[in-house]
Amino acid sequence: MDDIGLKLKDTLASLTSESLLSALALVVVASLLIMAIQTVIPRLAQRIEGKARYYVLASVPLLRLLIIVGTIVLVVPTLVEPTVSNMLAIFGTLGLALGFAFKDYINSLIAGIVTLYEMPYRPGDWIEIEGQYGEVKRIGARTAEILTPDDTTVVIPHGQLWSALIANGNDGTDNLMCAASFYLEPNHNIRQVREVLRDVAYTSPLIKSWLPVKVVVSNSPHGMNYRVKAYPLAPRDQFEFTSDLTARGAEALAEIGVPFVTAPALAQ
Known part of the structure; x- marks a missing residue:
């Protein structure tokens, strides 16, 4: 020395x-x-x-x-x-x-280099980490910045890679699946409801109609749960797209007389 x-x-x-x-x-x-x-x-x-x-x-x-x-x-x-x-x-x-x-800082720098090699997220990806969901706007040497739907910038150290689970919605592509949920009263024509909700999805102006649309049905304590899964034109359209599916889906279900579960049923 x-x-x-x-x-x-x-x-x-x-x-x-x-x-x-x-x-x-x-x-x-x-x-x-x-x-x-x-x-x-x-x-x-x-x-x-x-x-x-x-x-x-x-x-x-x-x-x-x-x-x-x-x-x-x-x-x-x-x-x-x-x-x-x-x-x-x-x-x-x-x-x-x-x-x-700068032990912690260097730890994040090394994780940043790993990020560049493995690419668990890229600018433009929609990720969720430690309960924070948003679009990756910037990847620095030590941190990544995501912008949440509420227009809040969250700075995430790359060191989180070592221990945190990262959910990546589109993983470097422009395909991001969205799901709109409907809880309906039982005793109705399930096949008819599935067809109605599928038509609602395919007639959305924001949908990638060349990709598959799925209507998944399951029982729950709150009634029959329908989930309409489809892809918006761009990941940034996901919230408007889900709102469109939910609003027009509710209107279509009302037209065929299939009611939603009541508030007390959801509270049980």
Whole structure:
């Protein structure tokens, strides 16, 4: 440790104002590049339809990481002579200091690298983690940001990967299944109700009609439960789509005289 400290002191003593200015210039250029990438690529992705949009968005954190690593590779030789002893002195000291001071931060950074490789979520994915549901808007080196349906930004450390369960609704595609539930009184024509609800789904202006629509029926203490499962045109349409299915489904059921269960039955 003493040898490393002395070597580091000698290395830092050799710094010049020119090398510091050059390193600062590299950092500024890298920062501008990162800002440009985070601004231009999301705007470009908005003009792309389908699955390609999510791959374009997912390139943002990867490019940012490459720029950061490249900047470090360029800055260190600018500041000090890139000999083996100098590199050992600098990185050895930095490793010890950062290891103790930023253990949790480094844990999230490593998880962020794993995220880029395994891609459990990407910008544009709708995920639920630790009870928070929303669209992934940004993936940083340490955290991911999701926007909830209530327009709240939730920052999630990538370190959650190690222990939390992550539910991904569309997993890098633009197909996200939605389900509208109906609790109905028993003693009705089940086949007729299924056909009516299927027609309601297929006539929605927001549906991907080329994908399957399923009407699942089950018994429950609250009556007959029907779940209409279908895909909206885009994941962002999911709430409007579910509302449309629910509203028009209720109207169609009223027309054929099939009542919903009463409030006391739901409370039992």
